[in-house]
Amino acid sequence: DEKIKGHERPIESVPIGLLRYRKDNGRIASDVLNYEHLNGPLDEKDEGAQEILREFLHNKHPEMTEILIKSIAHQGQNEPAIITCDGFLINGNRRKMALEALRKDHKGEEKYNYMKVVILPGPEDEGGPPTLLEIERLENRYQLQSEGKSEYYGFDRALSIKRKMGLGFSLEEQLRDDPRYARATEQELKKAVKDCETMFLGPLECVDRYLQYFDREGMYGSISAGISDKEGRWQAFIDYSHIY
Numbered sequence: 248d249e250k251i252k253g254h255e256r257p258i259e260s261v262p263i264g265l266l267r268y269r270k271d272n273g274r275i276a277s278d279v280l281n282y283e284h285l286n287g288p289l290d291e292k293d294e295g296a297q298e299i300l301r302e303f304l305h306n307k308h309p310e311m312t313e314i315l316i317k318s319i320a321h322q323g324q325n326e327p328a329i330i331t332c333d334g335f336l337i338n339g340n341r342r343k344m345a346l347e348a349l350r351k352d353h354k355g356e357e358k359y360n361y362m363k364v365v366i367l368p369g370p371e372d373e374g375g376p377p378t379l380l381e382i383e384r385l386e387n388r389y390q391l392q393s394e395g396k397s398e399y400y401g402f403d404r405a406l407s408i409k410r411k412m413g414l415g416f417s418l419e420e421q422l423r424d425d426p427r428y429a430r431a432t433e434q435e436l437k438k439a440v441k442d443c444e445t446m447f448l449g450p451l452e453c454v455d456r457y458l459q460y461f462d463r464e465g466m467y468g469s470i471s472a473g474i475s476d477k478e479g480r481w482q483a484f485i486d487y488s489h490i491y
Contacts, residue, residue, distance in 0.1 A: 268300040273407030277467040278303040284465030332369030405447035
């Protein structure tokens with residue numbers, strides 16, 4: 248509630264090497280679940296795991312990352328990222344990738360060695376560190392802040408919604424973070440919930456039944472790798488769930 252209360256946190260300049268990707272990032276939900284099903288849990292603090300997460304993020308929307316690289320090279324980092332006190336990114340994953348690419352291409356240029364961030368409270372700070380639920384709420388708000396339209400691929404969005412619901416973050420609450428529904432009536436919100444169930448949760452339920460039938464639970468990589476995946480079947484499951 249800091250934005251509502253007008254409480255501002257300082258923007259810090261942090262070495263890129265201290266920043267880490269989170270595996271519970273809604274943008275790569277399907278990739279992480281599929282990998283962990285096949286190979287076991289990813290340890291976010293391990294450098295090898297960080298390389299895997301970086302690859303997932305890059306492959307999800309490579310064209311968007313290239314655009315961001317050019318933008319930061321031209322005018323610098325405009326918006327600060329948001330990190331936990333131990334360096335995990337809640338918002339700003341693509342910006343970190345872009346700066347890493349620029350640092351590699353422009354060795355010696357100090358400006359690409361640091362990233363502007365806002366650091367969330369730690370154990371010794373007032374209120375303590377954010378809970379997992381609070382982190383999910385924050386990610387949800389930033390994900391939907393741009394004209395209320397999620398930039399996540401539909402399949403990953405569905406898995407992200409499901410994970411948040413599992414932590415006690417109801418679908419109604421998630422939708423309230425969308426500017427389109429912030430002041431919605433009860434009737435409008437019910438329709439939005441129904442639409443979300445139809446477009447995301449219903450198809451995901453069909454995906455899980457499909458994978459279970461073939462004894463492939465959790466192998467989401469066989470469904471779709473991302474929006475540019477020509478072999479992806481996510482749309483097929485949307486169509487199937489609407490009919491059956």
